[in-house]
Amino acid sequence: MSDAAKAPRERPLSPHLQVWRWHITMATSIAHRATGVALYVGALIAAAWAVCLASGPDAYAAFKAVMGSPIGLLVMFGLTVSFFYHLANGIRHLVWDAGHGYDLKSANASAVFVFAFTAAATLAIWLIAAMTGAI
Amino acid sequence: MVSYRTPLSRARGLGAARHGVTHWISERVGAVALVPLTLWGVFAVLRLAAGDYDFAVHWIAQPLNAVLMVLLLGISFWHMASGLRVVIEDYIHVTLNKSALLILNLFVCGLAGALAIFSILKVAFGGGAY
Numbered sequence: 001m002s003d004a005a006k007a008p009r010e011r012p013l014s015p016h017l018q019v020w021r022w023h024i025t026m027a028t029s030i031a032h033r034a035t036g037v038a039l040y041v042g043a044l045i046a047a048a049w050a051v052c053l054a055s056g057p058d059a060y061a062a063f064k065a066v067m068g069s070p071i072g073l074l075v076m077f078g079l080t081v082s083f084f085y086h087l088a089n090g091i092r093h094l095v096w097d098a099g100h101g102y103d104l105k106s107a108n109a110s111a112v113f114v115f116a117f118t119a120a121a122t123l124a125i126w127l128i129a130a131m132t133g134a135i
Numbered sequence: 136m137v138s139y140r141t142p143l144s145r146a147r148g149l150g151a152a153r154h155g156v157t158h159w160i161s162e163r164v165g166a167v168a169l170v171p172l173t174l175w176g177v178f179a180v181l182r183l184a185a186g187d188y189d190f191a192v193h194w195i196a197q198p199l200n201a202v203l204m205v206l207l208l209g210i211s212f213w214h215m216a217s218g219l220r221v222v223i224e225d226y227i228h229v230t231l232n233k234s235a236l237l238i239l240n241l242f243v244c245g246l247a248g249a250l251a252i253f254s255i256l257k258v259a260f261g262g263g264a265y
Contacts, residue, residue: 033222036215036218036219036222037219037222039215040215040218040219043208043211043212043215043247044243044247046208046211046251047208047212047247047248047250047251047254050204050208050250050251050252050254050255051250051251051254053188053191053192053195053254053255053258054253054254054255054257054258054264055254055264056263056264057188057263057264060188060191061188064184067184083173083177087170087173087174090166090169090170091170093166094163094166094167097163125177125181128181129181129184132181132185133185134180134181134182134184134185135184
């Protein structure tokens with residue numbers, strides 16, 4: 001009965017980020033959230049574009065000047081990466097939701113594919129942008 | 136067979152009044168719709184970035200472009216609101232802060248989405264503001 005008088009024992013805490021060995025499926029999960037939040041900002045920029053378009057040529061020119069500046073282009077590049085990542089990984093999630101590709105081998109392989117697709121698609125779009133005079 | 140469960144217990148066993156699945160499915164249907172819409176959106180950004188104000192006004196005045204842009208913006212803002220909602224629910228556990236952020240998220244998405252869609256429709260119906 002002496003146990004009851006003691007201070008409560010230290011209960012185990014649920015494992016958190018620092019105790020896990022990093023693996024690729026974990027990275028894809030974290031990156032999906034991070035890119036989702038980045039695209040949230042991107043959508044607000046898209047809304048600003050629409051409002052500037054409706055406001056007239058001066059506002060539109062100001063918007064294009066901001067987005068065409070080095071910082072604007074850096075933001076657009078980040079949004080391109082975020083978009084293609086979120087798109088590919090989102091489709092991966094939809095496949096999972098349909099009940100396929102859950103085993104470790106498939107999940108790892110699709111994770112590698114998502115990262116490779118993101119890099120290739122981002123590069124392709126910026127090459128097209130450079131060739132069509134978009135940047 | 137006679138059930139000995141109380142009415143409250145039976146009601147709890149029914150789950151979230153059958154609304155939980157609706158929310159889950161509608162999130163996924165929105166995500167499926169965004170796959171073609173956002174790919175079109177990339178094409179749109181490339182065209183618009185290469186053009187000037189007059190080009191953008193004429194481009195948005197095309198019915199297909201106006202409708203696809205409104206759908207893209209509307210479904211995107213809805214998808215964002217439900218996505219960030221889950222992020223807030225996962226990380227913020229103080230009730231007041233959580234409620235405030237959830238409402239802020241909804242209001243930001245609602246306001247930005249409404250402004251964006253109204254702006255597109257204004258240009259599509261009325262042309263540019265010269």
